[in-house]
Amino acid sequence: MHRILIVLACATAAACATGQTKDAGIETGFVATVDGAAYLYTTDSHLSATIPIQLQYPGAKGSVQCCLRLQGDALEAPNGSTGPVSDALFGNPVFRYRLKQMPAALKGDPFIGAVVIGAPTATADATSAGTILRIGTAPSGNTSRVETCLGSEGSNLFLIADGKLRTQLYYAFGYDVTATCDPKLFDLPTAQ
Amino acid sequence: MANFRHPWPVNPRTLSPWPNGNALIPYPVWNAPAPLLDSPLIAPFSVAAGQPAAGAGVSSTTIALTPHSALERSGAQWVARYPTSTNLGDLTPAFSKAVTSFIAAIEAAGGSVTISATYRPPERAYLMHYAWAIAKDGASPASIEAKAGVNIDWAHLDATGQSDPKAAVKAASAMVSGYAMAHSAVLVSRHTQKRAIDMTISGVVGKSVNDASGKAMPIHSLKDLNPVGKSYGVIKLVSDAPHWSDDGH
Numbered sequence: 001m002h003r004i005l006i007v008l009a010c011a012t013a014a015a016c017a018t019g020q021t022k023d024a025g026i027e028t029g030f031v032a033t034v035d036g037a038a039y040l041y042t043t044d045s046h047l048s049a050t051i052p053i054q055l056q057y058p059g060a061k062g063s064v065q066c067c068l069r070l071q072g073d074a075l076e077a078p079n080g081s082t083g084p085v086s087d088a089l090f091g092n093p094v095f096r097y098r099l100k101q102m103p104a105a106l107k108g109d110p111f112i113g114a115v116v117i118g119a120p121t122a123t124a125d126a127t128s129a130g131t132i133l134r135i136g137t138a139p140s141g142n143t144s145r146v147e148t149c150l151g152s153e154g155s156n157l158f159l160i161a162d163g164k165l166r167t168q169l170y171y172a173f174g175y176d177v178t179a180t181c182d183p184k185l186f187d188l189p190t191a192q
Numbered sequence: 193m194a195n196f197r198h199p200w201p202v203n204p205r206t207l208s209p210w211p212n213g214n215a216l217i218p219y220p221v222w223n224a225p226a227p228l229l230d231s232p233l234i235a236p237f238s239v240a241a242g243q244p245a246a247g248a249g250v251s252s253t254t255i256a257l258t259p260h261s262a263l264e265r266s267g268a269q270w271v272a273r274y275p276t277s278t279n280l281g282d283l284t285p286a287f288s289k290a291v292t293s294f295i296a297a298i299e300a301a302g303g304s305v306t307i308s309a310t311y312r313p314p315e316r317a318y319l320m321h322y323a324w325a326i327a328k329d330g331a332s333p334a335s336i337e338a339k340a341g342v343n344i345d346w347a348h349l350d351a352t353g354q355s356d357p358k359a360a361v362k363a364a365s366a367m368v369s370g371y372a373m374a375h376s377a378v379l380v381s382r383h384t385q386k387r388a389i390d391m392t393i394s395g396v397v398g399k400s401v402n403d404a405s406g407k408a409m410p411i412h413s414l415k416d417l418n419p420v421g422k423s424y425g426v427i428k429l430v431s432d433a434p435h436w437s438d439d440g441h
Contacts, residue, residue: 034372062328088433091394091414112374151431152381152441153390170433172308172390173374174276175320176381179431186430 026135027117028146028159030085030171031055031106038099038106040075040115041085041169045095047117049073054122056113056130057105064113064130067122068103076100088156089168089190112171114146114157122146131180149181156181164191263345266323266333267363270344271370274316276383282311284386287438290425291389293404294436297420301411303396308434310390312383315342319367320377322346326364328376333360388437389426393417 029042040053047053053074054067078095085094099106116122116135125132125145135144144161153176159167165188264270280288295305318339325331326346334347334355347355348363371377382388393414400408403423411417418428427440 032374086392086433088414091397110369110372110374149431150375151433151435152429153383153432153435156431172432172434174309175371175373175377176312176317176383177375178378181431183431 025118026144026159026161028157028167028169029115029117030112030155030157030169031115032084032112032171033102033106033108033110036102036107038102040097040099041081041083041094041171042097042115042117043087043092043094043167043169044117045078045080045093047072047075047078047097051118052120054116054119054133055103055106056115056133057103058108058111058113065105066124066130066133067116068105070099070103074100084154084172084174086170086172087168088170089165094169112155114148116146119144147185149185150177150179151181152176152179156185158185158188160188161191164189166191263343263349265345265348265363266326266360266367268366268370270319271367274313274319276309276313276316277311278307279310280307280389282386283389284438287387287389287425290438291436294421294424294426295391297402297424298393298396298417301396301399301401303399303401304394306392306394308390308392309383310388311386312381314379314384315339317377317379317381317384318342319344320371320373321379323364323367323371324373324376326361327368333357333364382437382439382441387439388435390432390434391436392434 027042027044029040029044032039032041040055049072051072053070053072055070056064056066057068059065075097076099078097081094081096083094083096085096087094113130114133116133119135122133122135124130125134128147131148133146135146144159144166147158147160149156151170153174154170154172157167157169157171158165280292282288283291298305319342322331322336326333326336334357336346346360346364347357348359349355383390396411396417397413398411400410401417401420403409403420404425405423409416409420411420418430421428421436425438426436427438429435429437429440
């Protein structure tokens with residue numbers, strides 16, 4: 001009986017497909033521009049046409065701005081990605097969506113930024129130089145956030161709610177950089 | 193190509209920031225006007241890292257210089273050169289052996305491993321670092337340090353030795369785009385030292401992987417592989433999901 005209940009619960013929650021719970025349907029991902037196209041990487045392979053999507057975009061002199069607002073219908077159908085992004089927390093598959101049209105704000109130099117999926121608003125933390133996006137409130141009333149930092153050869157992206165890690169994605173650059181990550185981020189408890 | 197002996201004893205392993213003792217030479221020396229370089233190179237120069245420290249163990253070194261007429265201008269054509277290896281044989285022998293054993297244990301447990309990087313040539317790191325410096329950070333193309341073995345003309349010199357800064361910045365920008373760089377690259381890493389590997393491991397969660405002593409270690413999440421890797425001498429860097437090295441850096 002217990003097993004049946006679990007199956008029924010999972011049937012109504014897409015998050016069960018990846019074996020993890022999500023915060024009110026909020027998900028995160030990377031946006032990257034390569035060779036004149038923009039791509040969104042996330043572990044969710046079934047983004048609806050109406051789901052709100054907010055993308056960071058490049059500002060002047062290397063700054064990062066928040067956020068371009070799109071909907072799911074701005075994306076092409078996803079491809080399973082063996083590319084630069086991986087799920088560092090659960091090892092789940094990552095899917096790549098190409099944007100149907102390249103937003104003007106993303107044109108220009110290669111860019112990698114954070115994406116918030118499923119939240120009506122996301123705002124840049126004023127003190128974080130673009131590395132933290134605040135997202136509404138978690139069920140407890142605490143603010144959820146997406147935080148990014150550099151490892152030694154890629155970008156880490158964390159979705160954190162109620163002090164717990166919900167998602168951790170990693171974008172491998174293919175070259176070595178100067179790391180900026182606070183090691184404490186990797187010690188956060190994982191939401192189950 | 194002429195050989196040039198440094199005017200004072202230098203221990204490149206002490207003074208050079210490059211692995212394997214590769215020395216840096218101030219760019220203007222490499223790109224001196226052609227008439228000077230038509231004759232044997234005997235003019236003194238300084239190694240970028242500075243004078244030998246007092247009391248430091250020193251030895252002499254010979255550096256091959258290339259006349260600027262033999263240099264190739266910077267540009268996107270450089271991007272495909274010095275590619276990153278995915279071959280375990282390109283790692284140091286000790287680390288290669290350790291990684292091979294670790295991967296064998298993962299595969300014996302039913303997991304799979306996809307290697308995305310082992311050795312990254314320091315020449316590639318040099319090209320990426322200075323392309324970014326010129327294109328993004330405003331570095332003067334004529335001031336870029338040369339690197340032995342990379343015959344690149346960052347400054348786009350003409351026959352009289354005059355730089356074309358506009359063309360140089362444009363060419364460096366093309367390299368940054370070609371490398372798809374979003375950040376500056378560092379010059380030295382465990383990858384350039386043949387001491388690191390990037391690999392994606394899958395199919396092991398819920399299984400057990402034998403550590404180096406043969407003990408079966410249950411893997412409930414990918415983090416549980418860290419002590420297993422350590423037992424083989426393959427150390428996880430937690431800030432970079434695919435990255436393992438011989439010292440955790």
